Amino acid sequence: MSSISVEPCYIPLNACATQSRAMTEKLTLVIPTLNEVANLPLLLERVTASLEKQPLAFEILIVDDGSCDGTEELISSIITRDTRIRLLVRREERGLSGAILHGWENCSASILGVIDADLQHPPELLPALVGVIQEGYDVAIGSRYARGAQVHHWSGLRRLLSMAAVWVTYPIQRCTLKAQDPMSGYFLVRRKCVEKVEFQSTGFKLLLEILVRGRVASVQEVPIIFGRRLTGRSKANLGVAWEYLRLLSRLYASRYVRRPSARLTIDPQHYVGD
Template identity: 30%
Template sequence: MQLTIVIPIHNEEHSILPLYDRLTTVLVRLHRPYEIIFIDDLSTDRSYELLSHLVQTDPHLKVVRLRRNFGQTAALSAGFHEARGKVVIAMDGDLQHAPEDIPALLAKLDEGYDIASGWRKDRGDNAVTRKFPSRIANWLMSKASGVDLHDFGTTFKAYRAEVLKDVHLYGELHRFIPALASFYGARVAEVPIQNPPRLAGESHYGLSRTFRVLFDIVTIRFLLRYFTRPMHFFGSLGLVGLTLGGGIMGYCLIEKLMYWNVDLMDHHGPLIVAGALLLMGGLMMFSTGLIGELLIR
């Protein structure tokens, strides 16, 4: 098997048949062995019913239904696990990713790249709820990951299968696959793709997802910088805590030695408590760093 298409589906009954027709037309023209894996994220409309009928008529199709609505990242992870192709292409099932762009993604892989990431250069989304938040998020993702991409958010990407074996997905991390893969030396390129408007159904994206992405940006920043050296992160915090706490307690000790009759708790009670907490926090950070070093080895 040379090519696997992974498509997460959630309540896309109006898009499934047009998507299938256009997708198979493109794939047949490529003259490569292929398979299409639809991951139904427990749709509540007729999506699974339509997919069940299609899979009986086309041996290239495979349908996986999740037991509950786990979200897009989990659906993609399930599809990657089932994929048998040497090249895996992920795309959405709402027809906002044009199957006709698949040859351009494959051409970039043929140039020697490990990941071809789609770039919605001319987006047709709402400027307030989609374009502006997306532009900010993409800028933050690029700075946090060190990977120079214009569009992290799109699912439409082509991967060499061996690249995906090193990437473990959770949360909303599917959009960070290029960054995670680059950590292992993968070469990433960007390919302009179409971004047609959604013709049916409702978008599953909105401002609420932007906040979840912000938390994932912090996660990815930590993973990429300190995954193999956690002591550098926790040790630095521990050093600050120990230095400040030790300085405070040292000051209080010197004052007690110089003025025996002074009740330090009356004069510096909050300061002593703060110093003790900083010392304990510093020791805990050092311990966490050491445990992290043991775990990664």
Template identity: 25%
Template sequence: MTLIEESIERRLLIRDESLAVSVIVPVYNEVESLPHLITEIAKSLTESGLSYEIICVDDGSKDGSAQLLKVEAQKRPDLKAVLLRRNYGQTAAMAAGFYYARSHSIVTLDGDLQNDPADIPLLLAKLAEGYDLVSGWRQKRQDAALTRLLPSKLANLLIGRVTGVKLHDYGCSLKAYRAEVVADMNLYGELHRFLPALAYIEGANITEIPVRHHARRFGQSKYGLGRTFRVVMDLLTIYFMKTFLTRPMHVFGLFGLLSTALGTTLGLYLTFLKLGLGQSIGNRPLLILAVLLVVGGVQLFSFGLLAELLMRTYHESQGRPIYRVREVVGKNVN
């Protein structure tokens, strides 16, 4: 067993069976919202009779959120404050929350009070039906139509088509997970938005349910159109992981062979013109294109071979399987 596998195994083994859910809240400059949010989460879960822990991950806030969380965590046994050294982004904050969660069921939501903590029991009930991930769907979203709703709808359509996971609302942070689904996910960039797609790659059973959504009461939104480029780049990464993660040669090799074949065909044609018809080909742009296609094809094919070696090294060095087992049934199962 590798060090990474041992670390994951330890995190799964120290799960607290007495906890029904770990609620993870990434926080960045939400000092006004936090007291209300923590109270509402505790009220919702207490009234539902669910044991819980709240993990607030402060992502380098500058408005006093970290200080407030430190004070609250010292007073409340149900609250754990994880304070990051600087602002790493929501993906890193969620990854930290996953690491420190102790329950077998995990719920994430934003710290701005737009997600409703009263929906947490609904997500957990759906998770208990046998799903690995339950995503919230903000049917009546309370955001600006032009700058938030329209880009979000377009993004959801694009992400669903590229990843194959059809969800109405990828951007909703209110989601419920089984701990083992996120235990070995390595998150970076803006990949928190694509957690359903990443879970789908691992064979997770995914669904969504409608949840409530409220207008922002305090502070300012941290999202904007500026994130579009990063999201698109991460979407391309997800598509490659989903389609060619264990067989990169299939894409690099294919384009390499096509490019080489086309360049060779053009080269043979130009050779016929030169030797067969006696025409001059030195000043023809087609000659340059043929050379570039052949050289580019060889490079793409070489990239494919290197990518294959890297993927084999990745899986073999970590002992990471290329499959995920949902369940093993039998009398003599080791």
């Protein structure tokens, strides 16, 4: 299968045009959380420091699924010191994709992003991902499989299962958009690519659905060093695997059978204001 060519540096476009876009565009980075209070102080410190090194106006949007570990109280106290951080709490709903979509629905930014709260994704690469978007790409992926990426702590079986999970996505990815890490939880996307597109609110692999269903014309992957979770408990379990299989079946059906299903749409009219 053909894959996306990845280079660690990017050839700049017209500097004036890039600078002009930076003055008008805004980035909203969603951090979905569920009982991640131990990771959040360091994560927010690193994310904020990294975003301050890139040219776009930004906000950090925590979307919490009703954590019982003090997450809401911690973020509420942080917000009083940094107005660039916001908090949305979902009392009833659960699910990673739904949390991300809820955050994107409740912002007005032209560039949308997500990073996991477990500190396995390096926030220091956020400026590089922003740079990819500013070069004109629709999606910038923090990739575990692009050339130069490193994953040190996975067993051989874990690597094999992950490779198999990626391989089965190739038939439903567009020929020109075959991402090497279509299940990454660390990426940026232009809002125009997902607006008015219907997505499943359940599940954990939103990027794959965006690549298949979204109005995406170009993708670039940035290699990352995928770290080990230091605190908290992983959310990966058999339920996550089952949801992934259900998503695959729906995407294969929509690609080859085109049967309708109930989904969540990002509606630009839904947003009320900051």
